[in-house]
Structure formats: structure tokens, C-alpha cells
Amino acid sequence: MRNWSMGLRNLRRYPSLVAGIVVIAIFVGVSIYAVIAIPYSQATALWIGGPSVTATNPKNAAPAWFNLFTSDKLPSTIIVDSVAGAGTKTEQTLDNGMKQVDITLPFKYTFNRFPTDLRLYTQLTSAGSSVNMTASWLTPDGRTVVLQESRPVKASDTYYIAQDLDLRVRLSGAAPQVALLANPQNHGKALEGNYQLILTVEVPQTATLDSRLVVYGQVYGMAGTDYRGRDLMVPLLWGAPIALMFGLLAAVGTGVLTFILAAIGAWLGGKVDTVFQWITQVNLIIPLLPVLILVGHFYSRSIWTMLGLVIALSIFGSTMLTNRAMFLQAKEAPYIEAAQAYGAGNFRIIFRYLIPRIAPTLLPQFVLIVPTFVFLEATLAVLGLGDPVLPTWGKVLNDAYAQGALYKGLYYWFLEPAILLMVLGVGFSLIGYSLDRVFNPRLRTV
Amino acid sequence: MRGTILRLARYGATRAIFLFLAVIVGVYVTVMIANMGGALDKMRIAQIEEEIAVSVGLNPANKHMPPDQLKALVDAMVQNQIHVLGLDQPFFPKRSFQYLSNAMTLQLGWAEHMVSDAGSRTVRLILLERLPYTLVLFGTANLLLFFLTLFIALFLSRRYGSFLDKATIALAPSSSAPGWFYGLFLILIFAAVLKLLPWGGLVDAPVPATTMGYGLSVAKHMLLPVIAVVTSTFFANIYAWRTFFLIYSSEDYVELAKAKGLSSQEVDMRYVLRPTLPPIITNFLLVLITMWMGQIVLETVFQWPGVGRVFYQAIQFNDTPVLIGVIVIFGYLLAVTVFALDFVYAVADPRVRIGASGRR
Numbered sequence: 080m081r082n083w084s085m086g087l088r089n090l091r092r093y094p095s096l097v098a099g100i101v102v103i104a105i106f107v108g109v110s111i112y113a114v115i116a117i118p119y120s121q122a123t124a125l126w127i128g129g130p131s132v133t134a135t136n137p138k139n140a141a142p143a144w145f146n147l148f149t150s151d152k153l154p155s156t157i158i159v160d161s162v163a164g165a166g167t168k169t170e171q172t173l174d175n176g177m178k179q180v181d182i183t184l185p186f187k188y189t190f191n192r193f194p195t196d197l198r199l200y201t202q203l204t205s206a207g208s209s210v211n212m213t214a215s216w217l218t219p220d221g222r223t224v225v226l227q228e229s230r231p232v233k234a235s236d237t238y239y240i241a242q243d244l245d246l247r248v249r250l251s252g253a254a255p256q257v258a259l260l261a262n263p264q265n266h267g268k269a270l271e272g273n274y275q276l277i278l279t280v281e282v283p284q285t286a287t288l289d290s291r292l293v294v295y296g297q298v299y300g301m302a303g304t305d306y307r308g309r310d311l312m313v314p315l316l317w318g319a320p321i322a323l324m325f326g327l328l329a330a331v332g333t334g335v336l337t338f339i340l341a342a343i344g345a346w347l348g349g350k351v352d353t354v355f356q357w358i359t360q361v362n363l364i365i366p367l368l369p370v371l372i373l374v375g376h377f378y379s380r381s382i383w384t385m386l387g388l389v390i391a392l393s394i395f396g397s398t399m400l401t402n403r404a405m406f407l408q409a410k411e412a413p414y415i416e417a418a419q420a421y422g423a424g425n426f427r428i429i430f431r432y433l434i435p436r437i438a439p440t441l442l443p444q445f446v447l448i449v450p451t452f453v454f455l456e457a458t459l460a461v462l463g464l465g466d467p468v469l470p471t472w473g474k475v476l477n478d479a480y481a482q483g484a485l486y487k488g489l490y491y492w493f494l495e496p497a498i499l500l501m502v503l504g505v506g507f508s509l510i511g512y513s514l515d516r517v518f519n520p521r522l523r524t525v
Numbered sequence: 526m527r528g529t530i531l532r533l534a535r536y537g538a539t540r541a542i543f544l545f546l547a548v549i550v551g552v553y554v555t556v557m558i559a560n561m562g563g564a565l566d567k568m569r570i571a572q573i574e575e576e577i578a579v580s581v582g583l584n585p586a587n588k589h590m591p592p593d594q595l596k597a598l599v600d601a602m603v604q605n606q607i608h609v610l611g612l613d614q615p616f617f618p619k620r621s622f623q624y625l626s627n628a629m630t631l632q633l634g635w636a637e638h639m640v641s642d643a644g645s646r647t648v649r650l651i652l653l654e655r656l657p658y659t660l661v662l663f664g665t666a667n668l669l670l671f672f673l674t675l676f677i678a679l680f681l682s683r684r685y686g687s688f689l690d691k692a693t694i695a696l697a698p699s700s701s702a703p704g705w706f707y708g709l710f711l712i713l714i715f716a717a718v719l720k721l722l723p724w725g726g727l728v729d730a731p732v733p734a735t736t737m738g739y740g741l742s743v744a745k746h747m748l749l750p751v752i753a754v755v756t757s758t759f760f761a762n763i764y765a766w767r768t769f770f771l772i773y774s775s776e777d778y779v780e781l782a783k784a785k786g787l788s789s790q791e792v793d794m795r796y797v798l799r800p801t802l803p804p805i806i807t808n809f810l811l812v813l814i815t816m817w818m819g820q821i822v823l824e825t826v827f828q829w830p831g832v833g834r835v836f837y838q839a840i841q842f843n844d845t846p847v848l849i850g851v852i853v854i855f856g857y858l859l860a861v862t863v864f865a866l867d868f869v870y871a872v873a874d875p876r877v878r879i880g881a882s883g884r885r
Contacts, residue, residue, distance in 0.1 A: 095695070113634045328819065360544065363863060364551030368821060369836060371850065373558055376840045450701035458703060458822050462837065480826070485717045486724075493709065501702060508698030512764070 099509030110320035126470035135307035140299035196295035314470035329452035345406030387499035447511035450504035472496035491509025593744035659831035678766035700761030725828035
């Protein structure tokens with residue numbers, strides 16, 4: 080016990096230990112925040128994605144803070160929604176019993192670069208049959224472009240302006256999302272100012288019409304989005320609790336179990352020890368990662384299956400050999416002999432005398448294997464064997480790698496999860512290496 | 526002397542038999558896992574049915590056959606194929622032991638879907654074709670790692686507490702990330718941004734005509750993966766070995782050797798390096814073992830045509846014989862490593878007496 084308290088009192092003298100603890104504390108804080116701010120069901124729903132959650136997100140958008148470092152300002156997504164009260168809506172009764180609805184959706188564009196997509200979502204209620212809509216585009220310098228003359232609109236309609244081939248031809252082959260916003264004097268840049276999208280529809284008296292224009296930007300949020308338009312902030316935040324959980328549970332599971340079993344084997348000797356040695360030798364032959372890959376591919380990718388398997392296959396690993404060697408040495412100590420002499424039982428000797436003596440020396444190892452398991456989760460994810468529903472750093476890395484983020488220059492997509500993994504790993508390593516110096520005094524004196 | 530040799534031989538034989546048994550059990554466990562309680566067989570039968578149905582349907586000779594006759598033909602062919610592949614035999618015990626005995630005698634059989642670059646379907650040729658690439662890459666990386674870290678550690682232990690020593694120790698936490706992780710960073714820096722080195726693969730396309738050019742091209746492609754492997758354990762190895770050297774260089778016999786006036790090089794070689802060799806070699810061999818496993822992702826990331834990549838491809842093709850073949854080879858290599866470990870210990874450390882009945 081004295082060994083422990085003395086070690087802990089000395090912690091202050093090791094700045095790298097303090098640094099490591101601060102790093103891990105930050106990740107624990109982020110984890111708690113993530114779990115509270117984005118509940119589990121919401122996080123998985125956001126990560127699985129689909130039109131209901133990512134409809135208005137731009138794809139492959141960089142983080143918004145990119146604009147701090149670029150001379151040309153990249154646009155963020157602009158949403159103009161008449162339901163939310165944006166724009167003006169005028170209704171006017173016509174002679175034929177119908178009414179004409181005019182919706183003007185204005186937005187101010189303050190960026191030099193072009194949007195990545197333009198879409199117009201229209202909701203029409205109790206109109207009976209489909210009606211015809213005219214959409215025109217008004218630029219800040221007063222030009223008017225008719226987007227579509229009479230577009231048939233049913234109950235709900237999505238007009239993909241950027242994919243309108245007819246419009247593209249009329250804009251002399253330029254992509255609509257570029258041509259509609261281009262500066263006539265300088266085609267490479269967008270024209271800043273107030274734009275308007277004007278809709279004119281003739282509908283029955285009882286019908287109501289609402290419209291929403293989405294100008295998809297090139298930047299999004301603090302973390303950007305991936306190829307499916309999912310906000311990367313979700314996996315970056317949620318990756319922290321998952322990585323911590325996987326790493327810590329696997330490390331504690333294997334570390335503590337190996338440790339106790341090694342103590343029991345070394346102390347009891349005889350048959351128990353032989354059996355343990357046998358299991359260890361067989362286990363050394365079974366390659367961990369290939370077996371994990373087999374199970375992941377053919378059976379289940381659940382993170383719990385993987386965790387259980389990792390622990391089961393690592394208990395009798397090579398650490399068993401080193402731990403056993405240490406216990407074999409420790410059990411020769413005179414005080415163990417003394418304990419035996421006064422009649423202490425096996426249980427008492429193992430848990431009161433052997434384990435506490437070796438624990439401080441092995442504590443650094445417990446901490447140092449945590450990053451190994453954190454990266455193991457990422458390794459499985461990069462092989463496409465990550466948990467199917469959980470948003471983890473490894474899965475972001477996998478997406479980035481599989482979608483060629485490095486080829487396409489979408490470096491943020493790869494760097495964000497990679498740096499988080501690295502910092503977490505280094506945090507645990509800093510603690511582990513400092514503890515090594517604290518608890519192994521032989522290193523300090525030489 | 527003769528007694529020693531006899532003892533060594535007896536010890537070696539028992540160890541070899543034991544390790545062979547361990548390999549058998551290990552491979553059998555893998556065979557059982559690879560079968561997944563029959564799930565794999567169902568998948569394979571479904572695949573066979575589909576392939577035969579398509580090939581029969583596409584055959585113009587069968588165009589005017591009535592549907593029930595066509596179905597009977599397909600069924601007969603499916604049954605035949607199932608029989609040929611032995612899928613009608615129960616997996617346990619018969620087929621699993623067949624897999625095991627074939628695997629242990631290295632009759633790795635035929636791949637079901639995969640084909641080697643030379644066009645062969647034998648698992649042995651598929652693996653043998655890839656093995657040299659794995660050995661070249663990881664052999665280079667490991668030897669480099671071993672000797673570099675060993676001598677840097679020895680150098681640093683003599684300059685304990687110097688700036689260089691402290692700086693190296695401060696970098697030890699960098700070893701928490703695996704090789705493929707550094708690989709991605711290296712690809713980002715040297716291939717994507719600087720465009721200096723290739724993204725991955727083995728040689729340039731078109732393949733250089735001369736042997737010299739070929740070698741240079743392979744070396745260029747090997748550079749990033751080797752750096753990735755080395756970086757991933759470089760500083761941790763230095764740290765671990767420096768620790769050993771520091772502990773051993775404070776032993777009394779080292780002090781005595783210094784007092785005798787031996788040069789520092791002689792002291793290092795004879796009194797520090799010699800007794801620390803066993804842990805160093807253990808470490809090296811254990812690193813080798815983990816390398817064998819870690820290479821699957823690294824080879825995938827760098828598109829390196831090695832054994833690890835074959836394993837990954839085999840999983841995607843559901844090719845059981847190739848999967849088992851890879852694991853058998855892994856198993857044998859690990860067993861040989863462990864076997865070598867025992868003997869290396871005896872040779873390197875005079876205090877260990879192999880096979881002696883000193884063990885309790």
C-alpha cells in the first residue's frame with residue numbers, strides 16, 4: 080500500500096502524466112456531452128441518414144471554419160422556406176374561380192464561390208389534380224431567367240434545378256447552379272447580392288401552396304459533411320464514448336483477467352499451471368485479427384460481439400507469459416513463505432500478497448494497451464467490419480478511405496477522425512509511460 | 526557434452542510435438558469458426574444453385590426444353606456439384622476433420638473462386654505467389670526496425686538524461702497507433718499533397734523493362750509502407766530496450782568491468798548486450814507475430830499484393846479453402862516462432878539451462 084500512495088504523491092512531478100490525464104479528461108467530458116446532447120436513438124438515426132435527416136445538407140462540404148483561411152468565401156447552405164415565414168406570398172382571385180398564388184423567395188448571397196446544388200421543394204394541399212407552376216430567377220443586377228415555364232406540380236414536388244438539362248441548354252451548357260449566380264463581368268466568381276426566386280401558380284380556391292428553396296453550400300457546421308450529406312459532428316462526438324468504452328472495457332477485461340489468472344496459475348502450479356500454459360500456447364497459434372475478420376464477415380459485426388471475442392482471445396495471450404514470469408519470481412519472496420508459515424490460504428496469498436505486490440509494476444501496461452484496442456476498433460471499421468449502426472471514428476475513416484477522400488482532396492474528412500484517434504491514443508500513452516517511471520523506481524534511480 | 530546434446534534433442538522433440546498439437550487445435554478451432562455453424566455452407570449452396578441456373582438458362586441448346594425438365598436438369602447438376610465439393614457430407618465430424626488433415630499436411634486444395642495472377646486455382650500457388658511480396662516488405666521493415674532501435678537504444682542508454690534521450694522518450698507515445706494509420710497519413714503527405722511517391726501498389730505501370738528499373742520501382746513503392754511499419758513501433762521499441770540496458774548496466778559485474786578499465790564498447794558488447802539479448806529477441810519475435818496479423822490492413826491500404834491482402838479478398842469471395850490456407854500458414858509460422866524462441870533463449874542466455882530439471 081505504501082508503494083501506491085508514494086507513487087500517487089509523486090504524480091505532480093510528471094508533467095507528461097498531467098498532460099495525459101487532461102487529454103483523457105477532455106475526452107470523457109466530450110463523451111458525456113455527446114451522450115446527453117445527442118441521445119443514442121437520435122445519434123444512430125442521424126448516422127444511418129436518409130432523406131429525412133440529410134435532405135438539406137450539402138454533400139462533401141468542408142467545415143465552416145475553412146472560410147477563415149481562404150480568400151474566396153465558400154458558401155454555406157441557404158434555406159428559404161415560405162412555411163417559416165420567409166419571402167412573400169400574394170394570392171389573387173381570378174375570374175375562372177381559381178386563384179393565382181405568387182411566392183417570392185429572396186435570399187442574400189455573400190460568397191464568391193458557387194453553390195453545389197439548387198433544389199426547390201413545393202407542397203401543395205387540396206388541389207385535386209396537378210397544377211402548372213412557373214418559376215423564374217431574378218439576379219441582383221436585374222436579369223430574369225425563366226427556369227421553367229409550366230412545371231406540373233402535384234401534392235409534393237422537388238424541382239432539381241441543378242439537374243435541369245433543358246435549363247442547362249438555355250444557359251449555353253453551363254451548370255445551372257453556377258450560371259445562375261455567375262458574375263457577368265467575371266465568370267469565375269459568384270455575384271454577391273439579393274437574389275429572388277419567383278413562383279407563379281394557378282390553383283383552386285381551397286388549395287394552399289408553400290415552397291422552400293435550398294441553395295446547397297460548400298461548407299457545413301464545425302465538422303463538415305460526408306458523401307451522403309451526413310453531419311460529421313455526430314460521429315466525431317459519438318466516437319469518443321464508443322472509443323473510450325471499447326478501449327477501456329477490452330483493456331480492463333483482458334488486463335485484469337490475465338493478471339488474476341496468471342497469479343493463480345503461478346501460485347498453484349501443477350495441473351492448473353500446465354492447463355493454463357497449454358491454453359496459452361494454443362491461443363498464440365490462433366491469429367486474432369483474421370478470426371475477428373472471419374466472425375465479422377460471416378456472423379455479426381456488433382461491437383459487443385467483437386468486444387467479447389477480443390477479450391476471450393486476448394486473455395491467454397502473450398501477456399500471460401510475461402505476467403506469469405513475474406509472479407513466479409514474486410512467489411519466492413520471503414514474506415510469502417512467512418504467510419504460508421502462519422497458515423494463510425491460497426486465496427489470501429494470491430489476492431492479498433501476490434497481486435498487490437505486482438499490480439503497480441503492471442499498471443502502466445494496463446494503460447498502454449488501451450490505445451491498442453481503440454485502434455483495433457478502427458482497424459475493423461477500416462476493413463468494413465465496423466458496427467452497422469454506431470457512428471465511430473473508424474467508420475468515418477473507412478468512408479473517407481473507400482470514397483477516395485485523399486484523391487479528391489477532401490482532407491478534413493480523413494484528418495478529423497484520424498487526429499482524434501491519435502490524440503486519444505497519445506493521451507493514454509502519456510499516462511502509461513509516466514506511470515512506468517513512477518511505479519518502476521529502478522528506472523528513476525539509474 | 527553428449528549429455529547436453531541429448532537433453533537438448535529430447536527437449537526439442539517434446540516442444541515440437543507439443544507445438545504441433547497446439548497448431549492442430551488452433552487450426553481446428555479456426556476451421557470451426559470459418560464454418561460459422563453451417564451458415565457458410567448454405568451461402569455456398571445458394572451460390573452454386575444460382576450459377577448453374579444461369580449457365581443452364583443461357584445455353585441455347587436448352588432453349589426449347591419444357592420448364593419442369595429444365596428444373597430437373599438444374600437440380601441434378603446442383604446435386605452433382607454439391608457432391609463434388611463434398612457439401613452433402615456433414616460438416617462435423619467428417620468434413621471438418623478432412624479440412625483439418627488436409628490443412629495440417631499442407632494440401633491446401635483448390636480455391637473455389639480466386640485465381641492466382643498466373644492463372645492457377647491451387648491455394649498453395651495463390652499463396653506462394655504472394656508470400657515473397659509480404660516477406661520483402663515486412664522483412665525489410667522488421668530488420669530495419671530491429672537494428673536501428675537496438676543501436677539507438679544502446680547509444681541513448683550511455684547518454685542517459687541528455688536532451689536526445691529525453692526527446693526520444695517523449696516521442697514514445699507515438700507508437701500507440703498501428704502501421705496502417707501512419708500509412709494513411711504518409712499517403713496524404715507524400716502522395717496526395719506533395720505528389721512525390723506513389724499511392725500504393727507494387728510497381729509502376731507500364732512495368733519497367735529492365736530488372737534494375739523494376740527493382741527501383743518496387744523500392745519506390747515500398748518506401749511508404751516500410752516507413753509506416755517502422756514509425757508505428759520505432760520509439761516504443763527504443764524506450765523498452767533503453768530501459769533494459771539501463772537496468773542491466775547498473776549490475777555489479779558491469780561496474781566491475783568498468784573498474785577493470787575495459788573500453789565502453791567492450792563493456793557494452795560483453796556485459797550489457799549479452800545478458801539483455803533474451804528479452805530483446807523475445808520482443809523481436811513477438812513483434813514479428815503481431816506484424817503477421819497487422820499486415821492485412823496495411824497491405825489493403827497500400828494495395829500491396831501480399832498474403833494479408835489475399836486473406837481479405839478471400840473473405841469477400843467467401844473462399845473457405847483460401848481462408849483456411851492462410852490461417853494454417855499463419856499457425857505454422859507462429860509455432861516455428863515460438864519454437865525458435867525457446868532455443869534462442871538457451872543460446873543467448875548462459876543462465877538458462879534448457880531441459881534441465883531445475884523447473885518446479
